[in-house]
Each structure stands twice: as C-alpha cells, then as structure tokens.
Amino acid sequence: MTVRAAVAGASGYAGGELLRLLLGHPEVAIGALTGHSSAGQRLGGLQPHLSPLADRVLEPTAPEVLAGHDVVFLALPHGQSAAVAEQLGEETLIIDCGADFRLRDAADWERFYGSPHAGSWPYGLPELPGAREALRGARRIAVPGCYPTAISLALFPAYAAGLAEPEAVVVAASGTSGAGKAPKPHLLGSEVMGSMSPYGVGGGHRHTPEIVQNLSAAAGERVAVSFTPTLAPMARGILATCSATARPGVTAGQLRETYEKALAGEPFARLLPEGQWPATAAVYGANTAQIQVALDEATGRIIAISAIDNLTKGTAGGAVQSMNIALGLPEETGLSTIGVAP
Amino acid sequence: MTVRAAVAGASGYAGGELLRLLLGHPEVAIGALTGHSSAGQRLGGLQPHLSPLADRVLEPTAPEVLAGHDVVFLALPHGQSAAVAEQLGEETLIIDCGADFRLRDAADWERFYGSPHAGSWPYGLPELPGAREALRGARRIAVPGCYPTAISLALFPAYAAGLAEPEAVVVAASGTSGAGKAPKPHLLGSEVMGSMSPYGVGGGHRHTPEIVQNLSAAAGERVAVSFTPTLAPMARGILATCSATARPGVTAGQLRETYEKALAGEPFARLLPEGQWPATAAVYGANTAQIQVALDEATGRIIAISAIDNLTKGTAGGAVQSMNIALGLPEETGLSTIGVAP
Amino acid sequence: MTVRAAVAGASGYAGGELLRLLLGHPEVAIGALTGHSSAGQRLGGLQPHLSPLADRVLEPTAPEVLAGHDVVFLALPHGQSAAVAEQLGEETLIIDCGADFRLRDAADWERFYGSPHAGSWPYGLPELPGAREALRGARRIAVPGCYPTAISLALFPAYAAGLAEPEAVVVAASGTSGAGKAPKPHLLGSEVMGSMSPYGVGGGHRHTPEIVQNLSAAAGERVAVSFTPTLAPMARGILATCSATARPGVTAGQLRETYEKALAGEPFARLLPEGQWPATAAVYGANTAQIQVALDEATGRIIAISAIDNLTKGTAGGAVQSMNIALGLPEETGLSTIGVAP
C-alpha cells in the first residue's frame, strides 16, 4: 500500500517533524505541502534539515490543493482545522495536530479558547484504555497535545487501576520548540539559554482540560490536576514530573506491577527498569515515552515521571502512529524507538 | 573594618563563587586559599575567571594554614568540616557551605548521610523567621543547601501564616554546577545539553530533611515534603515549583498580602509584581531570589515559585550575606541584586 | 564627582548591559531611560534582571528627555545617533554604542551602510596605540563594534610591531545577544541551541571595514582582512581566532615579548600565561579580554586568539571604560575583571 499524504502547515515545527518522519515511512508518498505566509517559498530555505524536499515549493493551504490525498495532516493554528476538514471528503483521513477536536466538553473548549467548540474526534493516544480500538479505521483523528501525551502516559496506569487519589500535581519542563516557530522576544536564544521559567501558572495552560479529560476517563471519576509548565533551555523534549497521593494500602510492588501490566507490549511507552529514570536526551527524535514510577514512602505519594520528544511522540510521531492504526498498517511502521544521543 | 578571610576548598564551584564575591567585598581581604588534590597549583589554571587571583597558589587544607583569619569559609565535601572547625579558635567566624551542621535532628542526619551527627549551627537563611537574630554575632554558621534556600523562600510565608496544609509538593530544576566539579559521566556537557532528567526521586535527595526542617519550623507543625530534583541543561540556577493545598477559606488576595508582608524589606528575596514569573536568567550571578505566588482556584492549591542562582544566593552569596550579619556589617555589603542577563 | 547619565535605548541588550554596569558605578547617577516602542513601559517587565530599576518607566527618545545629563549613552539602531547628538549641547558627553561614528572613511560607510556618512568620533578602544590620549576630555565617543574589539585586541600588537604580513584571516564565534533583541526566526532558541552557523561570509559583515581600519592604523599600511563571523549556541561571548603569516625571521620568543609589552599594564586586556587559552566563559559579564598568541612553526602563521563578553568589553563595558577616561576618572571605576563562571 502506498498512501499519498499532504501536510498543511509544512513550514512550522510540527510540519517539519511530520515530513521528517513521513520521508522515512515506507508506505507514504509525500504530496502537497502548504503554508500560509510561506506559500511560494522553497522548503529548503525554511526547513534546511529536510534535504530530500529542498526544492519543493509550498502551496497555499486551500481545499483544491489538499484534495486528492489519502491522508491530510493539519498543522495549523487552532481554530482553522474545522473549515479545512469540511471541504475534504469523508473518505480522506484527516489528522489534526492542532487543538480543535481534542476536547469533548464544549464548555471546557470555550473557557480556554474563547471560541465555539468544533466537536471532538477519535483521540490519538493509542496507549490509553480503549483508544486504539477507536482509531482503527477512523477517518478523523485528533492528535493529543504534547504535555497531555507525556502526562497521561505517566499517570493513566495509576488512575486506571484505582491506585491514586483524584488530585494530581504536575510540573513539566518543555523544550522551546513546543512554543512554535513564530518569533517572540521571550523565545529568543539569548533569553532561553541558561534559563528556566514557568508560564501559564495556576491552571491557565490550555492543555490543562485535556489532561483532566484523560486522567478522569482513566479513573472513572473527575481528577483535579494542578499543572505548571516550565520552559527549559533545550530545543526538544518534555520531562513531566507527576504525583498523586496513593490510595490507602497501595504498595510499591503493586504499583510497579500495575505499570508493567498497563504498558506491557506497548511499542512506544516503555517502563524503565527499576532505578533508571527518564531523560529527554534518550528519546531525542524517537517516538518513545520513557516512564518510571515510584512510591515515596515518607509522603505516601506516587511519583510518575515520563520523558518524550515533544515533536515526535508529542506531536508528529504520535500522529503517524495513529495514522498507521487507522490505515491498518503495523503500528511501528516508519517510527523509531531509538533516540539521537548524546 | 577589614576582615581577613580564608577559603578552604577554593578550587571547586562553591569556592570559586565565594572568591568572586569576596573580591568585590569592600571589607574583606582574601587570605589563605586551600585545596586538597589541587594544593600547589596556580588558581589561574583552576578558576580562569578570577583574574585578580590568577597567580595565587593553593595551599593544603590544614589548621596552620587556616589559622589567623577572622573568617574561614569551608567549601569541603561533607563530613570534613567538624574536624577543621575544632582546630580553629572560637573567636574565628567559621562559615560552612557544606551540609554538616545544617540539620538539627541527629536521626535525620544519620539516615541521609550514614555517619554520626556533628551538631547544628545557626542557620544562614536570614529571611526565615528568627534566623537573622540568631546570626547576629554568631561565630559558627551553617549555610543552607541550594534547594532548601529556593524552596524555603518560596513556601515559608504561606506556612508561617498558616495558609497551607502541611503537605508540600516540590519539583525543582537545577543547573549542573549544583552537582559540583568532580567529573562524572552523567555531568558531561554531551550528556546534559539538551536533556532534562530527575534524580533522587522518592524522597532520596539529602536536601529533603532540611526542607522539611525549615517548613515545619515555619508552620509550627510537621510538614511533609515530596521533593523531586531535576537536572537542567544550564550551568547555574534553580527554579523551584512548589505547591500545597490552601487551608479552607484562603483567598488569592490574602495570599498575596501575606507574601508582601513576609518579604517586605528583604533585600534579597523579591516578590515579583503580579503577572510576572521568576526566571533563573534574571538572577544569574545575583544574590536575589525572585518569588511569585498564585492560588489555583480549580484545585485549591497555592503555587509558589522561586528562582535563584544556586551558587550565589544558593551558596556563596547566602554565605556572605550571613557573614555580613554576623559581623555587624550592612547586610547588602558586597552583594548585588542585579543578574547578568541575557 | 557624580555624573548624571541617560541611556537612550534602554530596552535592548546593549542598554540593559549599560544599566547593569552603571548601577554599580560609584560616580554615576542614572537619569532618563528612553525607548522607542517600549516607551511608557516599566523597565521591570523588559529587563527583569535589573531589580533596582524595576519600577522605572521608559520615556520616549526625545531631546527634551535627554537634555540636562552629563553623559548620554546612545544604544540606538544605526543612522539615528547623529540627529540625537545634534540636539544635545557640546558639553554633554555623548557615547554612541552604535556604528554611526566609527568609520573614518566615508566611502567605507556608504558601501556597507548605504546612507550618508555622519562623520567620525574619538574611538573608544583605549588599548589601541594613541586611543587613550584621544579619549581624555573627549565629549563624543564612538564605541567600537563587538567583533572589532575582540579582533583588534588580538592582532594589533603583531601589526604595530611589524611582525605580521598585511593579510589577516579571522573566524569569530559570537553569542546570540550580539544579534540583538528584535525577534527573528533564525535567532529563536529552538534554532540556535545545538547549532553553529556562519553568516555575512565573504566580507559582507559591516564590522569588516572597522577591523581593517584598526589593523591598518596599527600596521601603518593597508591590512586585508578575511572575516567570517559565526553564530554560537550561547547568549554572550565572542571567541576570535585570528591569524596572519609572520614576517620572515619572527620567532616565538619575539612574538610573546611583543604581546607582553603591548599589553603591559592594561587593566582589561590580559595576555594569558603560556599554554592557557582564552575561553568566553571566563569573561562572562567581565570587562576583560583574554588574549593568547602562538607561532605555528609548520605554517609560519601567527595565531592570536581573544575572548570577550560581547555585551561587556564588546559594548557597554568598553563604553564605560571610555567614559571614565573622558571624565578623568580612574579607568577601572565601576568595571570588573572577574567573570561569572562556571
């Protein structure tokens, strides 16, 4: 099978990572590449790492350009995906790397995004209970946010097994590529090198309701999430340090066993051996989430930590993984578990 | 007044930072500089940034070398300070940048360090309730750990005012200089650049009992602390993201007012204006702690975040600040609140 | 003596560094701070490291605002300084950190900047032969470019002593702050971390004629300069690797002696001991240039290498050093030779 894939938003970081992965995918032929302000430019000047596509020229993000593909990846600013999707046929597999179709609760959407809710699509985090089944044969997929990917993978086993009280505290550090390619003063290299800083403190980050949605679904009850994202001096990677009070009687052994079972057989969510902790460098460019869990006996808290590459497992790799499932391809096709390190 | 100061352990990062600050201190003359394996070497080859001392040669860390100074700073591996201190006169001001005399509870010490407890000295975090008074005229001072400095400054106002439940969750990111200058594979530039990783997870970090000690003293009851340190790809800086459930009825306004009052007049602990969050780059090389606090209404948690330079306010700057108090000098002498940024 | 100093362009990197240094200068009182698009904003939000000035509000860059100061520092985009200078009295010391008055040759200016030449002012690199004398009592000073500072300090001794053939090859690596604070895609942290890249290759960089001017003046003949700047993944610092063929018969000993003599007594240009090489980290935030020189016997080339902090010795520190000389203050006043390292 060869599927023809278009990428809308090919000049940004998510678009570039999609293309890096699709170039190595044996069943994909790369079709139209589109941009907004970058339409008409050579990709080689915009994404100099994508040598094989250097001479491709970006087209405008228009229905007639995107039509006629088997798969269309959308890497657009939020609020634009619905309009594009409507104009493509129902048989086209549309994979939205933006936020528009992630949230099931319209009120959540409106509170955090201030615009009408477009709806929700099957959710592309296959490791979550029931998610893989919903993705099989799907023709619309909402790719999770990068933080929700890291955090949900770290905590869902504890919640699905009823081991944790329904209040999670999460502090996550992200590389700067998560903030995108639009130039803003606080994202300048001069500002971020040598600096750690928080943002969106106090529940303000738009990924918060998505994290709550995932953990609550796993737990079968509403889970409150205190989420503080921080910006770290690196280009890629998320380290999510998550904790929650263990339910009475939970033991370290039971916790480990639960995680082993929940992640058994997962090609891209790897529970590390005891004593080894995740590091973002180890998953640089890989579709792997490294996960570790421990019980802090002194405080009775479960500490679950995950490391992902925000652009790979956290965006483009997750998107390709879900595409593979939707199309009936082996889930690992075109994806690597090997980081580029050191 | 000119005081003559010796630095034991002048080849390491704490020692180098002490010398950087003491060189700019108008009341200090730098006396003996000692090292262990580096004894006999020129300082210029070991600390190339300290130009004015380039031709000084390190002496061995021996009582006869350290004798005859008004102040002796110890920047030694833990376990060595007591022996040195015993051999210096009682009138010498000894300021220990190591861990030996920080903990008041002998059992805590023995559990975390596995050796007999040497005792406890006046604790050099002047911003804590009562601490400044204990430092006046002191001749022995235990400089706090870098993490406890950052975390205690972020949370003590909430605990001292009874606003927070006695369980704190802390995730802190530190620059690599906090791990010292002894070369270890995981501290190589190739390993740390581009990587975030946790360590000492589950309460294992030796700074945990010190944090518990400080917050419990402020609260007047035992505060449990879940502390996860992480290594960040930068040389200097700690960002401490701390939270605790607010006591019933606590309001955002009350929280802010409490912090304003607790930090009012503090020269080196600065509550930022509302809406501005700490960043480690802003305090690079400065003795300032930037602090901000918010109430996450959705979860009812107080989020308190601080940024310090681990070598300055977190070690050497804090040491000089305490020295100033002990000697009756104006507290800001020789210390700067201005970061080297960007 | 207390001089009242204004800074025009206080929101940028050069302006911020000027303020960092002026805050520590015992003879300076900080007067008006101005900006263009940032006028009306609090400095605390723009330069969060300058705590003591956090509540100062920027005024527009207008003559009536800048009038009435003893010293006015201009940190403006090129082409704007002449107009501002004209409106200030002749007795005001105007120190231009921009390029407008650096070049003595009008044709050079016009070729590289494409606008009419404004003239030239006494040149603020006191270490160059004759420069210090010209600065004494001056009321107009042109602060050198950062690259010309590093490169001229590395090579002038060889040229002034007639040891080198008049063709120099220079490759210099600069931190990103040299490119300023205006957000551009290629300066994003995501782009610069982990990357080295050249720019302005083939003589195109605007600092080239200034380097040629300085070396030619030292040599007493036209020196051709092949200059390739590169962008390095760090916020601050320039490492300039310079070389030229040694004139016949030049020996290593003669070379070293020449540099020792040329730099003897210089407070801010330091020839390192043999075998020790410059590192930008060692001069982070310091006004020092570290310099080393060697003769490559196999090729007969003189290799001269310097490291500076582009914002300190390369801009704001150099400006303050020249101010001190112009005002008759001790040259080192308010300036440090100690880097913030590691």
Added chain:
Amino acid sequence: MTVRAAVAGASGYAGGELLRLLLGHPEVAIGALTGHSSAGQRLGGLQPHLSPLADRVLEPTAPEVLAGHDVVFLALPHGQSAAVAEQLGEETLIIDCGADFRLRDAADWERFYGSPHAGSWPYGLPELPGAREALRGARRIAVPGCYPTAISLALFPAYAAGLAEPEAVVVAASGTSGAGKAPKPHLLGSEVMGSMSPYGVGGGHRHTPEIVQNLSAAAGERVAVSFTPTLAPMARGILATCSATARPGVTAGQLRETYEKALAGEPFARLLPEGQWPATAAVYGANTAQIQVALDEATGRIIAISAIDNLTKGTAGGAVQSMNIALGLPEETGLSTIGVAP
C-alpha cells in the same frame, strides 16, 4: 544479504552511534558488543537511547568474542586496533573508527602519536578522488577523523581543480561529543555551556597531518594547513570554516562550477544553493555534509564552509557508508540525509 556485525567499544559515543545506525540498517544483524571497563554491564544503563538493545550485556573486547562476524567495527582508544585486527581473519571486514590506520606517513604518525606506526588502510572518505574505488571489496577500512572529514569535504574540490594556493587556514568548532565520554573536568556541562574555547592551537591537534594528507593528495602538491579546533557548547556537530588564497584569475563562477561538478551525484555531500550557508543543526544525526563556497573579492580568498554531525558523517555514518561500498551494497543503505531539527 544479512551481515553480522560486532562493535568493539560499544559503551562510548562512537560505539553508540554505530549501534543507532546499525539498528536501522536493513542488511545488518547486530552481533557481539564489547567494552573494557563496561564489560558485564547492561547496555541500557550505558546507552539509554538504544532501547532495542537495552538488555544486551557487554562482553570483553577479546578475539574469541569478535570472531565469527562478517564485519567488526572498532571504536577503541588509539593504539589498540592493530592487535585486535591481527587476530581476526583476513576475510573479516574490519572498520577502524580510531586513528591507527589513517596516516600513510610513518613519521607523521610517530610525531603526533609517539608510538610505532601500524600501517595504513583504505581510507573511508568515499567523496575524495579515487577513494570510492579503493573501498570496493576492501576488508580493512580506516574511518577518517571527524575534523578531517568536514575539512576535506569543504576544500578538496578547490585543490583538486588547482584553484587554491597550497596554504589553507581552518578554524573549526566541534560539539563536545567529539572529545569522548571519559569524564574530564573541562568537558563538564558546567564548563562547556556558554563557552567557546580553542585547543591544540598552533598545529598541535592530531588531526592536522590527516588533513594535510588529504588536501595534498587532492592538490598534487604539499598543502600547508593552519588548523585551529574550538570547543562549542553543543553535543554534536562540526562547523569548519576553511579558506585559501585563490590562484590568480579564479572567478566566483568558476569556483561554483567546480564545486558543483566535484559534488554532483554525491549522496552525502551536498553543495547548498547560493546564499544558503551550512548549519550544524540541519545535519543533526544525518550522514550529510552541507557545503558552501564563496570567493571573497576583497581579499581574493576562497571561503569554503562545511557542517557535519561529528558522530554521524564524521564517524559512525561514514563508517557505515564505507561498509556499504566495501560489501557492494547501495551506498545509502541504512543512512539518512535528514537532520533531526530544530
């Protein structure tokens, strides 16, 4: 065809990169992995990014362990390869990533390494004139040094076409992984982040004679090389800025045409479009060398700049490329031209 490959020195950076590439090579089965002090340890703890091999245990580097493989990669400290090679059969393809068999001149070897010369093997830089032919069917291959790879690719077209005078000046910046994984103080993250520094100045770097050898062979006459390596604050990548005086009459057009012809059809040495310059980030983890060339009309110098990943094209990727040629596989097998960026 499936070839069985062993890697001696699997715990280091070169060994890790070999394994990363071999895991993705469709014709290679990974056999024995050996180490010295790391023998007996799990690879997962030493190379956490190589998930598929996490449970493999390192064996000692002994002949009986390495015997029975089709290909043996040696990633050993210099001086050890000859002894290992002697004990393996002549039909085994031995690919030495170390320096032992790179130099053809015994006197060069002895001067730079101070030990007897082991000989020379076919040289694994296929892009050099004649090199590809010598590699076909070879059973011994010397992998070039990382700097010689970058520099030779930048300059050989100019020398092979007789366009440049036989004196080249090269300043190259390398990521820290080039210095290996053995922990040394100057390679600590705290030391290298934020710092650029030179080393081996004045012709002292051991890669100098190899560069001279390659350029001289291309030129047909002895080329003198002034080579200054610098350490840059990044884990991977080399940017080599090379220049030489153009022979009289050489034009920019002729220069470009020469490079176009010399690199035409090369899968891994890519001349960029005019106006675009190499960046190490664009080749992160890729086997590509980005190359650009210009004529500086003011000085008459040819400026040739290349960017590679020192571990990929500069070591392990080059080794795999040469293996493919030696074994008669398509040269690109298992190698990518796509960088992991941003």
